[in-house]
Amino acid sequence: MTERIVSSRSRGFLFLDSHPAGCTRLVQDMWQAVPDPARQGRPDADEAPVALVIGSSAGYGLAATIAGLARAGIRGAGVSFEKAPGRRTGTAGWYRTAATAELAAKHGRDFVFLNGDAFSDTLKDQVADLLDERFGGKLDYLVYSVAAPRRTDPDTGVTFASVLKPIGEAYRTKTLVFDGEGAPEVTTVETGPAEGDDIEQTVAVMGGTDWARWIDHLAGRDLLAQGFATVALSYIGSPLTASIYRQGTIGAAKAHLEQTARDLNDRLVKEVDGRALTSVNGAAVTQSSTAIPGIALYVALLRGVLGDAMVPPIAQLTQLWDQLTGTAPLDVDDEDRIRLDTWELTPAVQEAVAERWKTATTENIPALAALDWFAVQVQQLYGFAVPGIDYAAPVETDVPWPQRTT
Numbered sequence: 593m594t595e596r597i598v599s600s601r602s603r604g605f606l607f608l609d610s611h612p613a614g615c616t617r618l619v620q621d622m623w624q625a626v627p628d629p630a631r632q633g634r635p636d637a638d639e640a641p642v643a644l645v646i647g648s649s650a651g652y653g654l655a656a657t658i659a660g661l662a663r664a665g666i667r668g669a670g671v672s673f674e675k676a677p678g679r680r681t682g683t684a685g686w687y688r689t690a691a692t693a694e695l696a697a698k699h700g701r702d703f704v705f706l707n708g709d710a711f712s713d714t715l716k717d718q719v720a721d722l723l724d725e726r727f728g729g730k731l732d733y734l735v736y737s738v739a740a741p742r743r744t745d746p747d748t749g750v751t752f753a754s755v756l757k758p759i760g761e762a763y764r765t766k767t768l769v770f771d772g773e774g775a776p777e778v779t780t781v782e783t784g785p786a787e788g789d790d791i792e793q794t795v796a797v798m799g800g801t802d803w804a805r806w807i808d809h810l811a812g813r814d815l816l817a818q819g820f821a822t823v824a825l826s827y828i829g830s831p832l833t834a835s836i837y838r839q840g841t842i843g844a845a846k847a848h849l850e851q852t853a854r855d856l857n858d859r860l861v862k863e864v865d866g867r868a869l870t871s872v873n874g875a876a877v878t879q880s881s882t883a884i885p886g887i888a889l890y891v892a893l894l895r896g897v898l899g900d901a902m903v904p905p906i907a908q909l910t911q912l913w914d915q916l917t918g919t920a921p922l923d924v925d926d927e928d929r930i931r932l933d934t935w936e937l938t939p940a941v942q943e944a945v946a947e948r949w950k951t952a953t954t955e956n957i958p959a960l961a962a963l964d965w966f967a968v969q970v971q972q973l974y975g976f977a978v979p980g981i982d983y984a985a986p987v988e989t990d991v992p993w994p995q996r997t998t
């Protein structure tokens with residue numbers, strides 16, 4: 593056991609350590625934010641829907657896991673790729689997973705967390721065995737929420753790397769940075785266009801290939817229940833970020849993901865009377881999103897415009913579960929995508945953000961953007977800046993990965 597004081601040293605938006613107590617508190621707060629189960633009376637443990645969440649330790653996947661457990665009463669498994677505590681602390685997702693497991697157990701939900709590479713067949717086999725042995729051999733839901741920089745194709749051993757680049761021309765954007773003292777600065781950054789096989793590489797990592805491989809794998813083991821539904825998370829975003837996002841290399845990957853949904857859907861309808869969909873979610877501060885040029889400025893301005901009307905991931909994912917489980921009607925656009933991003937993309941909101949974006953400078957940014965909120969959000973990704981946590985006190989960092997209890 594190693595109690596230590598964990599300090600918040602960072603390089604830009606990346607922190608070297610994570611705070612276990614802060615991560616735990618944030619997970620508890622997310623659970624609290626979910627309304628009680630829609631159905632009265634708890635389903636018998638054996639009748640609870642069986643769900644698999646890929647990417648369960650952070651961002652939208654964490655919200656999918658917590659909302660699924662707290663609202664839809666799911667049991668099943670979550671998969672993520674996190675680092676154990678060692679010389680440094682564990683990753684924030686490690687501690688969030690431990691905290692989620694504790695809450696799941698407290699509420700009587702049988703939920704197992706696996707740590708490993710979701711892109712590998714080894715992990716797919718482990719999950720398939722688990723579903724078979726522990727969860728009655730039938731999966732009702734699969735939520736796919738992976739954001740990763742690399743993927744190794746199990747068939748060929750080739751590793752692909754995703755890049756965030758515009759397609760065609762270089763992209764010059766305003767961007768928000770914080771100097772050594774934490775003072776905000778609005779500068780410009782230029783990103784050169786995709787070259788060589790950048791687009792194919794990004795599609796190979798962030799497109800739908802691995803999602804389809806999961807479905808193939810589980811269908812091949814006859815693990816999909818009648819009426820099985822699967823959802824992968826997607827993003828469209830603002831015209832202000834379109835050159836780097838929706839029209840860029842990552843946008844090509846999202847288009848591939850959405851096409852994969854249509855292909856999978858055709859197949860699942862026939863095979864198990866099932867469905868495959870994408871869910872388009874709104875902008876949120878996550879480790880993945882803060883890596884995208886210009887997104888920090890965009891999100892801080894969006895918050896400046898919307899304030900508390902900005903819909904957090906946990907509220908969006910509660911809506912998603914309600915639609916999946918039939919508590920609310922399934923609401924898809926004409927491309928068969930669930931849209932949980934409408935609060936972000938209404939013309940009035942986008943016009944207001946665009947207006948602020950145009951005039952933003954280092955001098956006026958404090959008046960235009962929610963800078964304090966943004967700074968807190970970034971720190972909270974690592975468990976810092978959480979109200980009620982004593983950061984001067986030593987804390988146990990050697991937290992074990994949740995054990996499977998039988």
Ligand SMILES: NC(=O)c1ccc[n+]([C@@H]2O[C@H](COP(=O)([O-])OP(=O)(O)OC[C@H]3O[C@@H](n4cnc5c(N)ncnc54)[C@H](O)[C@@H]3O)[C@@H](O)[C@H]2O)c1
Pocket residue numbers: 646647648649650651652653654671672673674685708709710711736737738739740741825826827872873874875876877878879880881
């Ligand atoms: N953040 C946003 O603004 C936003 C908005 C709309 C949609 N989305 C979508 O949501 C999805 C998740 O993004 P996020 O921002 O929540 O990301 P995130 O970085 O917060 O979380 C990524 C998750 O993927 C897991 N992961 C990464 N590599 C893995 C691997 N090889 N094996 C197993 N797990 C792995 C991580 O452990 C983590 O749980 C993406 O599809 C993204 O496009 C994000």
